[in-house]
Amino acid sequence: MSEIAIQLERPRVEMLFSRYQEIIGNDYMGYRNHVYRTITYAMHFLNNAEEYEQIVxxxxxxxxxxxxxxxxxxxxxxxxxxxxxxxxxxxxG
Structure with a gap:
């Protein structure tokens, strides 16, 4: 199995999160990190196919x-x- 490295910067994720940072408050970094981990694993199991990246x-x-x-x-x-x-x-869309 190939090594899985969590990508810590994704422009679309940051753009989507930006409007909710204040609402999420103190939980923001924890939720953000959770999202980055789940995206990483989902993309890994999708063989990092770029056509799925935006929807994931x-x-x-x-x-x-x-x-x-x-x-x-x-x-x-x-x-x-x-x-x-x-x-x-x-x-x-």
């Missing part, structure tokens, strides 16, 4: 965001709602 990055930024945006432990639906609203607003 986006999905992992939003996957738990409802914990903070809606203060909900049942965060799946709120996370989806935030992702869909941002997608509509920014027309990512």
């Amino acid at each position: 990055e986006t999905a992992f930024v939003y996957h738990d965001i409802g914990l903070w945006t809606d203060n909900e432990l049942a965060y799946l639906e709120p996370s989806e709602a935030v992702a869909l609203a941002d997608n509509e607003q920014y027309e990512w």
Whole structure:
């Protein structure tokens, strides 16, 4: 198995996170690090195929965001709602 190195800078991830840093507050670095680790492993299992990078990055930024945006432990639906609203607003497709 090849060595897995966590990429610590991803412009799309930083752009997506930038509008939520204040909302996430003290948990920001922990959640950010969690997202970077999960992206790293997902991309590894996808053989680092560039065609999946944007969707993987986006999905992992939003996957738990409802914990903070809606203060909900049942965060799946709120996370989806935030992702869909941002997608509509920014027309990512």
